[in-house]
Every structure is written in structure tokens, then in C-alpha cells.
Amino acid sequence: MRNLFTAFILLVALASPLRAVQPDEILPDPALEERARALSTNLRCLVCQNQSIDDSNAPLARDLRILLRERLKAGDSDDQAVDFIVARYGDFVLLRPRFTPETWILWIGPFVLLLGAGALLYLRRKRPEETAEGELSNEERAALAQRLGTDQP
Amino acid sequence: MIAETGHFALILALVTALVQFALPLYGAHRGERALMGAAAPAALAQFSLIVIAFLALMHAYVTTDFSLANVWENSHSAKPLLYKISGVWGNHEGSMVLWVLILALFGSGVALFGGNLPLELKSRVLAIQGSIGAAFLLFIVATSNPFLRLNPPPIEGNGLNPLLQDPALAFHPPFLYAGYVGLSISFSFAIAALIDGKVDAAWARWVRPWTLAAWMFLTIGIAMGSWWAYYELGWGGFWFWDPVENASFMPWLVAAALLHSAIVVEKRNALKIWTILLAILAFSLSLIGTFLVRSGVLTSVHAFAVDPARGVFILMILCVFIGGALTLFAWRAPMLKAGGLFAPMSREGGLVVNNLLLCTACAAVFIGTLYPLALETINGDKISVGPPYFNFTFGLIMLPLLLLVPAGPLLTWKRAEAWPVIQRLWMAALATFAIAMVILVATRRGPWLAPFGIALGFWLVLGALAELAERIALFKSSFPVSWSRLKGLPRSSLGMTFAHAGLGLAVIGIFAVTTWREEHIVAMKPGDHLSVAGYDVTFLGEAPMTGPNYTGDAGRFRVMAGNREVATLASEKRRFQPGGQETTEVGLLQAWSGDLYAVMGDRMNDGTRAMRIYFNPLISLIWLGTFIMFMGGVISLTDRRFRVGAPKTARRLQPAAAE
Numbered sequence: 001m002r003n004l005f006t007a008f009i010l011l012v013a014l015a016s017p018l019r020a021v022q023p024d025e026i027l028p029d030p031a032l033e034e035r036a037r038a039l040s041t042n043l044r045c046l047v048c049q050n051q052s053i054d055d056s057n058a059p060l061a062r063d064l065r066i067l068l069r070e071r072l073k074a075g076d077s078d079d080q081a082v083d084f085i086v087a088r089y090g091d092f093v094l095l096r097p098r099f100t101p102e103t104w105i106l107w108i109g110p111f112v113l114l115l116g117a118g119a120l121l122y123l124r125r126k127r128p129e130e131t132a133e134g135e136l137s138n139e140e141r142a143a144l145a146q147r148l149g150t151d152q153p
Numbered sequence: 154m155i156a157e158t159g160h161f162a163l164i165l166a167l168v169t170a171l172v173q174f175a176l177p178l179y180g181a182h183r184g185e186r187a188l189m190g191a192a193a194p195a196a197l198a199q200f201s202l203i204v205i206a207f208l209a210l211m212h213a214y215v216t217t218d219f220s221l222a223n224v225w226e227n228s229h230s231a232k233p234l235l236y237k238i239s240g241v242w243g244n245h246e247g248s249m250v251l252w253v254l255i256l257a258l259f260g261s262g263v264a265l266f267g268g269n270l271p272l273e274l275k276s277r278v279l280a281i282q283g284s285i286g287a288a289f290l291l292f293i294v295a296t297s298n299p300f301l302r303l304n305p306p307p308i309e310g311n312g313l314n315p316l317l318q319d320p321a322l323a324f325h326p327p328f329l330y331a332g333y334v335g336l337s338i339s340f341s342f343a344i345a346a347l348i349d350g351k352v353d354a355a356w357a358r359w360v361r362p363w364t365l366a367a368w369m370f371l372t373i374g375i376a377m378g379s380w381w382a383y384y385e386l387g388w389g390g391f392w393f394w395d396p397v398e399n400a401s402f403m404p405w406l407v408a409a410a411l412l413h414s415a416i417v418v419e420k421r422n423a424l425k426i427w428t429i430l431l432a433i434l435a436f437s438l439s440l441i442g443t444f445l446v447r448s449g450v451l452t453s454v455h456a457f458a459v460d461p462a463r464g465v466f467i468l469m470i471l472c473v474f475i476g477g478a479l480t481l482f483a484w485r486a487p488m489l490k491a492g493g494l495f496a497p498m499s500r501e502g503g504l505v506v507n508n509l510l511l512c513t514a515c516a517a518v519f520i521g522t523l524y525p526l527a528l529e530t531i532n533g534d535k536i537s538v539g540p541p542y543f544n545f546t547f548g549l550i551m552l553p554l555l556l557l558v559p560a561g562p563l564l565t566w567k568r569a570e571a572w573p574v575i576q577r578l579w580m581a582a583l584a585t586f587a588i589a590m591v592i593l594v595a596t597r598r599g600p601w602l603a604p605f606g607i608a609l610g611f612w613l614v615l616g617a618l619a620e621l622a623e624r625i626a627l628f629k630s631s632f633p634v635s636w637s638r639l640k641g642l643p644r645s646s647l648g649m650t651f652a653h654a655g656l657g658l659a660v661i662g663i664f665a666v667t668t669w670r671e672e673h674i675v676a677m678k679p680g681d682h683l684s685v686a687g688y689d690v691t692f693l694g695e696a697p698m699t700g701p702n703y704t705g706d707a708g709r710f711r712v713m714a715g716n717r718e719v720a721t722l723a724s725e726k727r728r729f730q731p732g733g734q735e736t737t738e739v740g741l742l743q744a745w746s747g748d749l750y751a752v753m754g755d756r757m758n759d760g761t762r763a764m765r766i767y768f769n770p771l772i773s774l775i776w777l778g779t780f781i782m783f784m785g786g787v788i789s790l791t792d793r794r795f796r797v798g799a800p801k802t803a804r805r806l807q808p809a810a811a812e
Contacts, residue, residue: 022754023676023763024254044537052539055388095539102534106524110517110546117509125497 007054021054022062027069039078042095043068043085052095155223158302159209163250166202166257167290169195171442173260173283177276181348192279199286200257205242207254210299214241220306221510223247223299229312231702231730239323240313245447245463246299248326252443253289255327255334259363260286263338270359277345278338285337288470296463315703315729315736321381329374329401333439336404339411340436343429344478347485352425357418360432363788364415368408369786375401376779387737387752389767391666391775399522400442404803406515407435410508417501421566422492424501427508429489433482437475438515444471450526463692496568503561503569510554517546555609555660558653563623577623581615599669606664613657621650648789652782659778665771666731666747676761686768688742688749689713693721695753695762703727708753708762712742724753748772 007012021040024113027033037054043064045056053061053068064085097103173195180188210223212235219225228237236243242251260282267275293299318324342360346352383391392398411431417424444450448464495501496786521538528534534694559581563574589608596603622628624646625638671686679694695708705727712720729736738785740751747770754763 021674023674023761024757026674042539042541044539050393050537050539055390065527090535092535092537095537096541097536099540102528102532103524103536106520106538106542107546108514109520113516114509114513114550117513121505121509122497150474 016075021065025062025065025069027073032069032072035078036065036072039072039082040065040068044093044095046089046093155209155212156218156300156302157211159206161300162202162205162209163290163298163300163594164294166206166253167287167294169199169202170283170287170290171215173199174280174287174366176280177283178280181276181280184273186272189276192283195283195528196257196260196264196279199283200254200261203254203257203290207250209246210250211238211241214238214247217310218306219301219310220302220304220341222301222303225303225307225310227313228310229702229730230309232313232318233701235323236313236318239317240807242326243313243317246293246297249289249293249297249447250299250329250712251327251598252330252334253286253293255330255389256282256286256289256337259335259338263341274342274345274349274356277348278341281341281344282337285341285474286474292463292466292470296466310700312729312732315455315727315734316727319381319385321377321794322385325374325381328370328377331376332367332369332371332401332408333404333442335363335370336408336432336436336439338363339367339432340478342433344481346429347481350447350488352418352429352489354419354422357428361415362418364408364411364432364435365786365790368405368412369783369790371401371405371408372779372783372786375405376776376783380776384739384741384750386735387739387765389670389672389750389752389765389769391772394521394540396522397446399518399543399545400445403515403518403522403686404435404438404442406511406518407431407438409558410511410515411435413504413507413511417504421495423495424505425489425492426486427549429486430482431508431512433475433478434512437471438519438658439480440471440474442469444468487760493567495566498564498571499569500561500564500566502676503557503564506553506557507561510550514547514550514554517550518543521546533670552609555613555656558613558656559619562620562649562653578616578619581612581619584615585612596669601666606668607661610659610661610664612659613660614654615657616655617650617653620720621647622660644792645789648785648787648792651785651788653785655778655781657778657785658774658781662771662774662776662778665774666769669770671768671770673766675764675766676757676759677764678761683764683766685749685766686770688715688719688768690722690749690766692762692764698725700727703729706753708740708750708764710740712749722749722751724751726753743773745773746770 021037027036037075040054041052043053045051045053045061047058047060048056051061053064068081068085071084076084082094091098097106099107102142173192176188176195180186180191212218213221213224214228215234215235217224217228217230219228223244223246227247228240232240240247242248253449260279262269263275263278263282267278270278339360340365342356375398378401379391382393383389414424414428414431444464444467448467450464493501503766521542525536525538528536531783559578560574563577565573585608588611589604592604592607620637623683624642625635627635628805673683673685675681675683677683677692679692682689682691684690689712691712691713693709693710698705698707705725707723707725710722710724711718712722720742722742723738724740725738726737727738728734737752738754742749747768749768750767752765754765756762
């Protein structure tokens with residue numbers, strides 16, 4: 001942890017700062033290539049810091065890109081191709097975590113918090129009728145009249 | 154000798170900070186003016202001492218004194234002067250010195266300009282500042298001393314990471330730290346108010362400019378970091394939801410919420426407890442951000458466990474300050490008297506919704522950033538949380554906020570009706586709808602998100618302008634009347650118009666570039682050309698080049714629009730000495746319609762180069778929008794009421810609260 005933005009640095013030091021997908025990897029079929037690109041932005045480069053295989057220049061990321069494209073060429077659906085990779089590398093490879101009991105809090109947490117806090121705020125709001133702000137007591141009237149130097153407040 | 158002076162000054166600063174903490178706090182408790190009077194001189198002395206330490210370190214960097222371990226590890230004799238200077242904070246130890254320097258600068262700001270604060274409040278605020286300073290100075294002296302000597306001194310240093318050798322990144326940390334640390338002032342004010350047991354409009358009036366300043370620095374710091382990532386990393390993106398980015402974004406979100414809730418305290422004497430809590434949370438998130446970036450916990454939980462000394466120390470600072478503050482809050486907050494009442498549908502209600510949404514948006518970022526760490530600690534399972542998660546949760550929560558922003562300022566205080574708001578916004582709404590339709594028709598096959606998101610941005614801009622038009626009675630009275638009204642408008646109100654409109658421009662830019670970006674990845678040899686977004690880009694060839702501390706290749710591109718040559722772009726691959734680390738310089742042609750972004754990649758086996766050429770439509774609006782938000786802050790800071798004395802305003806406040 002010597003450098004200022006270590007995460008940034010690592011992110012780039014492990015993969016030199018050049019964009020990832022190489023011209024020779026691109027599939028001739030544009031529709032297939034588009035699917036591959038969309039999928040690979042959601043797959044993590046395992047040896048990098050928070051970087052997708054689409055962005056990474058690491059050799060492993062290149063292998064994964066090629067593997068993904070081979071699966072798609074072989075006729076896999078998007079889900080099948082991703083499942084194939086997850087089966088080998090684990091859930092860690094997914095940049096969009098799956099909705100499992102382990103990630104319920106992750107996915108639902110922010111919205112539960114929003115609704116809960118919103119409901120709490122609404123139910124616990126102060127209603128004007130509950131407080132005596134509207135009417136002054138007789139003493140307060142007298143004190144006010146005295147301060148103002150008048151008989152009638 | 155100079156380094157030893159710096160070292161000594163740092164230790165003296167630590168002692169001074171302890172004095173600044175203890176004496177005024179005790180004095181305020183006992184009501185002894187002499188002890189309270191020690192606060193301001195101690196704050197100024199602490200600042201001066203840290204300045205000496207900082208200058209000593211800078212001297213070592215500028216003169217390239219490799220007898221200091223820190224300089225040897227992070228500098229190099231051939232580095233340009235700018236990066237020798239910025240190298241001071243381009244490493245852990247130096248950046249912590251910068252952190253306490255800015256902390257002490259803010260503290261002495263309160264000491265110097267806080268003459269009109271009640272003495273007890275001022276003493277307590279400075280005491281809390283002193284305690285934060287003492288904690289971090291102790292951290293530096295004990296675990297991260299930049300003044301350690303090497304014997305014998307090496308001949309040559311290791312150099313600064315080449316990616317950090319960039320003008321935007323040279324000044325990114327000072328701005329970011331000014332933002333982080335600026336929030337310490339709001340924190341200290343909140344703690345002092347809890348001890349005092351009193352929060353009033355004068356308090357809010359004091360806290361707001363500091364929070365605003367901190368928020369502005371964070372805005373600029375984040376924008377600079379994003380700009381750096383955009384053109385220096387060469388990936389073409391501007392925001393990656395990286396934990397380091399999130400660490401700075403979370404305090405920004407909460408500071409924005411705090412800015413808004415402090416308005417309610419100031420104008421209506423309501424939401425006091427909530428505002429205190431936000432002030433505590435904002436700085437807590439700054440501390441957490443510092444912990445995340447500094448401790449190594451981000452790389453992995455294991456990296457943290459291998460060298461835990463620093464991480465554990467910051468974690469302890471975190472526990473003491475956040476835990477202590479929240480405990481004090483739980484104990485004292487119920488004693489604060491609740492203030493003005495309001496109906497759910499009112500300006501106050503609108504600001505509560507703003508706070509609710511900003512804070513849960515921040516919570517989404519917080520959960521996403523820390524969830525993998527938490528899960529790995531609990532059961533060892535490793536998951537990744539990447540941009541798709543953040544775009545979904547954060548986006549979904551921000552959406553209602555952005556939709557509601559134009560309506561908020563049009564609501565009246567205490568109790569509001571919907572109809573007048575609709576009356577004032579229907580033109581903006583109609584124009585927004587028309588824009589969405591035009592985009593939809595023009596880009597029939599494009600992604601549906603584009604017309605929607607861009608219209609959302611326009612809605613913010615037009616809504617802000619509609620509110621301004623309403624205030625100055627534009628088109629309702631003669632032009633000279635409107636003009637004089639515009640000049641008479643409170644600066645803070647004008648600042649809000651700027652900030653909201655700037656936000657809208659940034660939203661337009663973000664959606665345009667994420668949905669319409671054009672991307673080409675091709676192998677090119679000299680003479681090849683490519684058509685990108687109406688430009689014709691020809692690769693002219695490459696030539697070797699030498700810089701002050703690097704060698705490299707520069708590839709040149711000719712850019713034609715029709716038959717006219719628009720520009721020649723150069724993209725470089727630089728290899729830095731020592732170490733041979735490579736960086737890429739992007740060839741960038743900026744125009745209002747968008748940026749042409751050319752990156753020269755690796756040489757392929759057949760002698761061609763892998764080129765990446767992007768067109769990023771309207772991306773300048775992101776920086777322009779952030780800059781306008783920043784300017785909104787500047788305009789708001791010049792508001793008259795921040796310049797007049799706080800006691801005077803406090804006396805005038807009762808009638809003002811009724812407006």
C-alpha cells in the first residue's frame with residue numbers, strides 16, 4: 001500500500017493501460033460479436049482489480065474472451081455460455097452477482113432501507129393538531145401583550 | 154537537518170493538537186475563558202508546524218534527497234519538477250501529511266474567522282478538530298513516518314508511478330482531501346452542538362458554508378479523477394464504480410444531503426437532529442473512505458491481514474470517532490428541542506425526500522462496495538459486485554430524485570399545493586416531452602434509454618430555468634424589471650439554479666455517452682483509414698520519441714471532416730524509466746458534439762497496430778455540468794448572509810424565519 005491510489009494502480013499495473021479486445025478476437029458475425037461484448041462486460045477479469053474481461057488486457061482475460069466466443073459460436077445461449085464459465089471459475093467471475101440467499105441483502109437492502117425509512121418518516125411525522133402550537137395559553141398572551149406594550153395582542 | 158526539522162515539527166504538531174483538544178474542551182466545560190482562549194492560538198500553531206513539516210518533505214522531494222526512504226521509494230532524479238512536487242502526496246506517508254495539513258488549515262480557518270462565534274461553541278469545535286488532528290498525527294508518527302532516513306543513501310530512486318505523472322492527477326488529491334477533510338468542520342460543529350445541547354439557525358448558518366466548500370472541493374476532486382481516468386487510462390470510460398471512486402462518491406452524496414437539510418434548520422428551525430446525524434455520517438464516510446484506500450483492505454481481506462499495522466490503526470481511529478460520535482448522538486440528541494412543523498407536502502417535506510433518496514442512494518453504494526468484503530469475512534465466499542449492480546440500484550433510487558428536483562424549489566414552506574407547482578412547470582415538462590419525442594424519432598433503432606435519460610437531463614435544466622424565470626417574473630413583467638430582480642436575487646438562490654442545471658447537463662452527458670458511444674477496434678497499418686461518426690480518420694504512421702523520463706512511440710492520425718482537415722491526433726505509448734512500465738497517451742479531439750478518442754495499441758504479428766477509436770458523444774457536458782455545479786457553490790458562498798456576522802444574523806433571525 002505505498003501508492004496513492006493503489007487500487008487504480010493495481011487495476012492498471014496488472015493489465016497495461018491499453019484497451020482489451022484485440023482485432024483478431026472479433027467474430028465475423030456482428031450479431032454474435034455484439035452478444036459476446038455484452039456478456040464480457042459483465043464477466044470479471046480474475047487476476048485484475050475490479051475490471052471486466054472486456055476492459056482487461058491480461059492474458060487470462062483474453063483466454064476467457066476467446067472461450068466465451070467459442071461457446072457462442074458452438075451455439076450456446078447467453079445463459080449457457082455464462083454458466084459454462086461460472087462452473088469453472090465460480091461466482092466471483094460475475095460482476096452482476098446472482099440473486100441467491102447469500103446476496104439477498106445486497107440486492108434488496110437498499111430498497112428495503114428506502115421504503116422502511118420512508119414509511120417511518122411518514123408515520124412518525126408530527127401532526128400540527130397533536131401539539132399546542134396553534135393556540136397560545138393565557139399566560140403567554142399576557143406576556144406577549146406586555147412585551148408588545150399593548151393590551152390587545 | 155531539514156528533514157529532522159520536519160520530523161520534529163510533526164511531533165510538536167501532535168503535542169499541540171493534544172493541547173488544542175484538552176484545554177478548550179475542559180475550559181468550555183468549566184466556563185474558564187483563559188483555557189478556552191487557548192483553542193485559536195493552538196490551532197494556528199498546529200497549522201504552522203504542519204506547514205513546516207510539509208515544506209521540509211517537499212524540500213526533500215524537490216532536491217531529490219534519497220537519504221529519505223520515502224523519497225527513494227517514490228521519486229526519481231529525472232522526474233519533471235511538477236511531479237517531484239506532486240510526488241510529495243503521491244504516496245501513502247506524504248498523502249497523510251497532506252491530509253493533516255488540510256485538516257489544520259480548516260481548523261485555523263475557524264480560529265481566524267470564527268470571531269463572531271460564541272466562545273464556547275468555537276472552543277469546542279476547535280477542540281474536536283484538535284482531537285482528529287492528534288489521532289492522525291499519531292498515526293503518521295507511529296506507522297507512516299515520511300522522514301525516516303536511509304544509510305547509505307541510494308544513488309537513484311524508484312520513481313513515481315507513471316500513471317500518476319499527469320497534471321490532473323497532480324492536483325486531484327489536494328482537492329479530494331480538502332473535500333474529505335472539510336467535512337470534519339461540519340462534524341466538529343455537530344459534536345460541539347451535541348455537547349452544547351443547542352442547535353439553532355445561527356449554527357446552521359455557520360455549518361452551511363463549510364459544508365458547501367467541502368462539497369465543492371469533493372465535486373472538483375471527483376471530476377478531476379474521472380477526467381484523469383478518461384484520458385489517461387485509455388479505456389474511454391469515465392466512471393468505473395471502483396471502490397476507490399465509491400469511497401469519494403459516498404461523502405459527496407451525504408454532503409449534498411447535508412447541504413439541503415441545513416437549509417431547513419436555518420430557515421425553519423426543523424430537522425435539527427437529522428442534520429446533526431448527517432454531519433456525523435458525512436465525515437464518518439470520509440474516514441471510511443480513507444480507511445478503504447489506505448488500509449489495503451480493498452485489494453483483498455488477506456492483503457489487509459498480512460500487513461495490518463496501518464489498517465488496524467485507522468480502524469481504531471474510525472471506531473473511536475464514529476462510535477464516539479454516534480454514542481454522544483444517541484445520548485444527547487433527544488435533548489435537542491424539535492422545531493418548526495410542516496405538512497408532508499411542503500418545501501421542508503421536499504427536502505426530506507431529497508435527503509431520504511440521497512442517503513439511500515449512498516447506502517446502495519456503501520452496501521455494494523462493502524458487501525464482498527463482509528461476505529468474505531463471514532463465510533469465505535468470494536463474489537464480485539460490479540457496475541451492473543451499481544447502475545441498477547443507484548440508478549433506480551436516483552431516478553425519482555432527479556424527477557422531483559425541479560419541483561422542490563417551487564414548493565412553499567410549511568404547507569404547499571401541487572397546482573401552483575404544476576402551473577410553473579408545465580412548459581418545461583412539455584418541452585422535455587418534445588425533446589424526448591424528437592430523439593426517439595431521430596434515433597428509432599437506438600437504445601430506449603437514450604431519449605429517456607437525455608430528456609431527464611433536459612428536465613433538470615429546464616426546471617431550474619423555469620424556477621429562475623418565476624423568481625424574476627420573466628415574461629410577466631417588463632424586461633428591465635426582470636433584470637433588476639435578477640440582480641437582487643439572493644446569491645444562494647442563483648447558486649441553486651446553477652447547481653441544478655449543471656446536474657442536468659451532466660446527466661445529459663452521462664446518458665448520451667453511455668448509450669450512443671461509437672467504438673471501433675481495428676488492426677491498422679500506415680495509410681489505412683476508418684470512418685467514425687462523420688470523421689474520416691487516417692493512420693499516418695508512427696515514430697519513436699523521447700521524453701524527460703520515458704521513451705516511446707507516437708502514432709499520428711489525420712482527421713478529416715468532409716474534405717477539410719480538422720486535426721492531427723497523436724497517441725503515444727510511453728515506457729518509463731526505471732521499471733519500463735508502459736502508459737498510453739490518448740489522442741483526443743474535443744468538440745461540442747463529442748470527443749474523438751484514438752488509442753494506439755499493441756503491434757500485431759503481421760506488423761499492423763491494434764487501434765481503438767471511439768466517438769464519445771456529448772461527453773464534455775459531464776465536465777461542463779460538474780463545473781457549473783461547482784460554480785453554483787461558488788456563487789452561493791458569496792451570499793450576503795455568509796459574510797455578515799453570525800450574532801447579528803442570529804438576532805435578525807426570528808422575523809426572517811417567518812418568510
